[in-house]
Amino acid sequence: MHNLFATLLQGNCKTIYSLDDSLNVLLMRLVTYTYKGKERLGFACQETILDAELGYDAAKHSIHAALPAMPNNILDFLRLGDKAIHEAHKLLAWYNAPHHSPIHAPAIVSTYEATLLSPVPRPVSVRDGYAFRQHVETARRNRGLEMIPVFDEIPIFYFTNHLAITGEGDVHVQDQHLQQLDFELEVAIVLGKEGKNIPSHKADEHIFGMMVMNDWSARALQMQEMQMNLGPAKGKDFATSLGPCLVTMDELASYRRDTPHGAHYDLTMTARINGQEVSRGNVGDMRWTFAQIIERASYGVMLYPGEVIGSGTCGTGCLLELNGSKVFDPPRWLNDGDTVECEIEGLGVLTNRVVAVKG
Numbered sequence: 001m002h003n004l005f006a007t008l009l010q011g012n013c014k015t016i017y018s019l020d021d022s023l024n025v026l027l028m029r030l031v032t033y034t035y036k037g038k039e040r041l042g043f044a045c046q047e048t049i050l051d052a053e054l055g056y057d058a059a060k061h062s063i064h065a066a067l068p069a070m071p072n073n074i075l076d077f078l079r080l081g082d083k084a085i086h087e088a089h090k091l092l093a094w095y096n097a098p099h100h101s102p103i104h105a106p107a108i109v110s111t112y113e114a115t116l117l118s119p120v121p122r123p124v125s126v127r128d129g130y131a132f133r134q135h136v137e138t139a140r141r142n143r144g145l146e147m148i149p150v151f152d153e154i155p156i157f158y159f160t161n162h163l164a165i166t167g168e169g170d171v172h173v174q175d176q177h178l179q180q181l182d183f184e185l186e187v188a189i190v191l192g193k194e195g196k197n198i199p200s201h202k203a204d205e206h207i208f209g210m211m212v213m214n215d216w217s218a219r220a221l222q223m224q225e226m227q228m229n230l231g232p233a234k235g236k237d238f239a240t241s242l243g244p245c246l247v248t249m250d251e252l253a254s255y256r257r258d259t260p261h262g263a264h265y266d267l268t269m270t271a272r273i274n275g276q277e278v279s280r281g282n283v284g285d286m287r288w289t290f291a292q293i294i295e296r297a298s299y300g301v302m303l304y305p306g307e308v309i310g311s312g313t314c315g316t317g318c319l320l321e322l323n324g325s326k327v328f329d330p331p332r333w334l335n336d337g338d339t340v341e342c343e344i345e346g347l348g349v350l351t352n353r354v355v356a357v358k359g
Contacts, residue, residue, distance in 0.1 A: 004178070015352065017253040020150065023291070027248065027250060028076070028088060028089075028092065028251070029043065029044040029246070029247050030042070030043060030044075030119055030245060030246040031044050031246070032050075032074055032117045033114040035106060035115075036106070036112050039073070039117065041053070041071065041073050041077060043088070044111075044245050044353060047050070047110065047112060047208055048108050048110055049110075050092070050095055050108060050291070051072075051093070051108070051112060051156055052077065052088070052091075053070045054106060055070075055123075056069065056091050057069065057254070058103045059091055059100070059123070063087075063090040063093075064092050065087065067080075067083060067087050070084070071084060074119060074246070075124070075306045078191075078306050104152070108338060110179075111301055112305065115358055116167050116243060116245075117243075118167040119164075119211055119244075119245055119246035120242060120246065120306060121165055121167070122189055122303070122306060123162045123165065124158065124162070124306040124307045125159065126160050126161070127297055127307070127308070128157055128160050128186070128215060129154075129155060129309065129310045130151070130156040130308075131286040131287055131288040131291050131311050132311065132317070133287045133315075134285065134314070134315025135312065135313045135316075136151055137312075138315065139321050139324065141324075141354050142321065142324025142325060143283050153286070154296060155296045156272055157297060158232065160215070160240055161238075164237055164238055164240060166237075166239055166240070166352070167242065167243040167244065168241070168352060168355070169242050170352070170354075171216060171239050171355065172239075172355050172357045172358050173216075173356060173357070174238075174357060174359040175238070175356070175358075175359065176218060176220070177218040177221070177335075178218075178336065179218065179219075179220035179356065180223070181218055182216070182320055182333065183214050183215075183217075183334065184216070184217055184312075184313040184318045185241070185271040185272075185315055185342050186214070186311045186312060186314065187210060187265075187344055188205045188212070188284050188310040189208075189210050189290050190207070190208050190209050190210025190306065190307070191207065191208060191294075191305055191308075192203070192207065192209070193205065193208075193301055194206075194302060194303060194304045195298055195302070196298055196300070196301060196302045196303070197298055197299060198295055198298040199295055200262050200291040200294070201290075202254045203262055203290070203295055204263050204290070205261065206294060206303070208247045210246070210247050210347060211245065211246050211247065211350075212244070212342050212348065212349070212350040213240065213241070213242055213308075213310045213311070214240070214340065214352060215313070216236075216239040216348055217232070217318070218238065220235075222234075223235075225328070227349040229259065231233060241342075241350055242308070244349065244351075245348055246349055247347050248336070249347065249350075252265055255346060257284060257322070257347070262280045262290060263289060263290075264286065265284040266283070267282065267344050268281075268344070268345040269282060269342075269343070270318070271317060271343070272341040273339070273340055274333045276337055278316075278322060278327075279314070279317045279318075279322075280316060281315050282314070283344065285314065285315065286346045293309055319331070319333055326333050334344055336354055336355065336356035337354060337355065338354045339354075340354070
């Protein structure tokens with residue numbers, strides 16, 4: 001937790017303006033955490049978490065609160081939309097002011113006492129894309145296959161299990177998962193606005209924030225089932241890790257690179273196994289922008305706040321690709337007790353340990 005928060009807070013919720021200034025540029029990092037057995041929504045602030053609901057209640061008179069209460073979970077927060085965001089800005093500006101009123105636990109929790117969950121513990125859905133050309137090309141070449149033309153025609157995605165989500169910490173796997181267990185270094189977005197048939201030039205407006213994603217993969221199960229040409233299911237549905245925090249898009253503005261088809265983000269991606277770096281990529285290398293993936297996903301379908309969309313694996317971002325490229329010879333897979341750190345610039349480090357359990 002300590003090292004994770006040190007990295008997470010490279011950018012934090014500290015503000016440099018007063019309540020009388022514009023509230024539209026305040027930086028927010030949302031976390032879902034447990035404290036004394038209760039699941040809560042909060043804002044990561046240096047070495048503390050400001051509880052959203054309790055902090056808002058403590059500040060309501062000082063900030064002239066416009067809501068009866070601040071939601072205590074991320075889905076309700078997202079569904080409130082601009083109202084919740086504006087009130088959160090007011091709360092954080094008040095909290096970071098030099099002489100705000102005293103505020104104590106449990107409205108303020110030390111990061112040493114809290115346990116981080118996924119920022120969105122129970123997403124409305126999870127779609128995972130296939131947006132990095134290097135990963136697709138290399139993975140196909142390692143299997144003796146040419147690059148498939150459809151990759152450049154449409155942004156592909158599949159649905160994974162939105163109720164098998166973890167945050168940082170232990171990831172429990174059973175015996176069959178440990179048969180060629182793999183990580184996948186990805187970035188994910190969370191939608192903050194609903195919409196249908198969303199064009200790519202407007203799709204970025206629907207993105208609330210971004211976070212690190214590790215799409216755990218049981219390759220032996222996956223390879224067996226994909227012979228039926230239906231895509232992965234049991235090889236993927238046991239765990240997806242998200243975290244450590246949900247970073248609002250305002251905070252990532254300096255990394256943004258606009259294109260006619262939506263924004264790219266120049267964010268370095270790395271993965272380490274037991275402290276050894278094994279992967280390095282960049283979010284900006286996505287062939288398809290998240291805006292284009294949203295356009296595709298929303299065709300004829302309503303998308304809702306709280307839906308998660310992953311990028312797919314970056315180049316070099318999994319052992320399947322690295323083993324096929326002979327980076328590891330003999331091939332290397334994850335084992336019980338291994339620690340995987342997925343880090344993305346500006347988003348923090350998502351740290352997980354593989355723990356074998358009996359089924």
